[in-house]
Amino acid sequence: MMLRWNSTISYDHLAKRRKAPSPVKSAHDMYLLDKPIYIKPLSGYSSDLAKDVRALHDQIRNIGDFKMGIFPGEIRDRIEAFADRTMPSTCFREPDLADTPGALATFAALCRVVDATAVSQSVRRYEDAWNNLIHTPLLDLVFGSHPLNIKRRAQEQVQEQKCVSVRFEPVMAATIAYEWIPRLRRGPISEQIKKNTNLSDLACSVSAGSAISCTSSQLEGASHISVPKDLMHTSADSKKVDYVLVLDILDGTPLKMVISDLIQKAAVKAQETEGILKVPPAHVNQTTYHPIRDSPIAVSIETKQDFSSRDPLLQLGIWIAAWHRRMKVLYSARSLDILDDQFRNASTSDQPTISRPPDTVPPPNPALVSLPLIVATGHHWQIYFACDQDVSIELYGPLTIGSTATILDVYVLLCSLQAIKEWVETIFYTAIKSWFQCNK
Known part of the structure; x- marks a missing residue:
């Protein structure tokens, strides 16, 4: 599906627009x-x-x-010391001295996370x-x-x-391409939402990048590609x-x-x-x-x-x-x-190629x-x-x-x-x- 817009609308203008309203405002609205x-x-x-x-x-x-068996037995003393408690033996895997360096490195990485x-x-x-x-x-x-x-x-x-x-x-910066944005199903509630939000059948508004799948520098010269401006917002607002x-x-x-x-x-x-x-x-x-x-x-x-x-x-x-x-x-x-x-x-x-009916x-x-x-x-x-x-x-x-x-x-x-x-x-x-x- 290709979209066209007025070439006078620049990317900078779109970036400054307020976020278009989304009809699906909470997880419990996803039934729409x-x-x-x-x-x-x-x-x-x-x-x-x-x-x-x-x-x-x-x-x-x-x-x-x-x-059961989720802690490395090679470094049981270190884990128990860090946790400040004695733990059941069933929590530890059988020690394998060859795995000690890897177990120590993993332990150090997890300690940094904690x-x-x-x-x-x-x-x-x-x-x-x-x-x-x-x-x-x-x-x-x-x-x-x-x-x-x-x-x-x-x-x-x-x-x-x-x-x-x-x-x-x-x-974090990847947006949904326009053609795959979920649509609203037909019904009196969703029709009223479409009327109030001016979002047609889209479940959410569209970012400039997701609408045309290109960079902002490409967008500036793409006068033939567009999304209706009422549906547009910056990519930071995308789902x-x-x-x-x-x-x-x-x-x-x-x-x-x-x-x-x-x-x-x-x-x-x-x-x-x-x-x-x-x-x-x-x-x-x-x-x-x-x-x-x-x-x-x-x-x-x-x-x-x-x-x-x-x-x-x-x-x-x-x-x-x-x-x-x-x-x-x-x-x-x-x-x-x-x-x-x-x-x-x-x-x-003996016969010409058969084509699939269109x-x-x-x-x-x-x-x-x-x-x-x-x-x-x-x-x-x-x-x-x-x-x-x-x-x-x-x-x-x-x-x-x-x-x-x-x-x-x-x-x-x-x-x-x-x-x-x-x-x-x-x-x-x-x-x-x-x-x-x-x-x-």
Whole structure:
């Protein structure tokens, strides 16, 4: 979908505009979306959840409840001294002297996180400071470029010949591309909201960057591309999240080739016949942010301070609803590509190539894989599970996955994040292969 605007409206003018009103103002308003989102409490039983996240739910609960084997036995004395208590032997793994250097390095990194948390609470640091000093170092320890993680990842690839890995990416500035912003469903309430907010059927207002998927310098000369100015605001006001965990797929594997082919075809199909933006950026997710352009988002993380008034579930809900819109379009495109291949393969040398009828309707898509959503409020970390129910999304939670307040709690969090990493590499990966009909 291409948008045009009056060339007299400059980027600077848009940046100074007041934020356009959003019709969905809280998480409980997400029932107004065309694919409504309903927040439901966890009853304590995993049977409430979709099958693909039941085992992960149980594993995280067991980590928090029983703490069996989550602490390194090589440095038991240090952990007990730091915690100032004697702990049951069942909490510790069997000591392995070869792992002592790694255990000590991890312990030191976690101690720094705990210390930074205490100071951040004391001086009431802003969210950006929490992200820089606490959240990013912790995520880097499990999913990023920390030396311990690089060594572990190399060992895993050699031993298990993995063709996927999990990476965390800060996405604080990544906005939802205009075409994937969730729409409001039809009904008297939503129609009244549209009338009062002048937002057409959009669930939220649009940032200049997300509307056209380009930089501010490109925008100044793009007189042929626009969003109605009443729908515009600066990118700082967009519905965004702070971090994502993405599935990086090895080049040359069937799934990577299928995804690359799909997103390149979609970009070329949307090609402009005029102007500087010849081909929109190819992207598999709901955002065109380049570092994750061909790596499907598996987990989204929203952070905030204890005293913040922003609703993290609203941010996450809009973000995930947009991902659902994007995935549905890609599923349809993939299905039509498969039909094209079938028609071509049905042709023989004795007859001309058979083409798929242009009005062919792709098959209905199955349920999407459930997505874990993480909320970090100050030192407290919780997880929700977004389960696809075809016509709606049910958001179950919260479930505590740990904390950065004490050394014992941060080890629980570390183990929970490692369990989520394993889930992404197995269950999520298998589900994405199935979604893109690439079961190889």
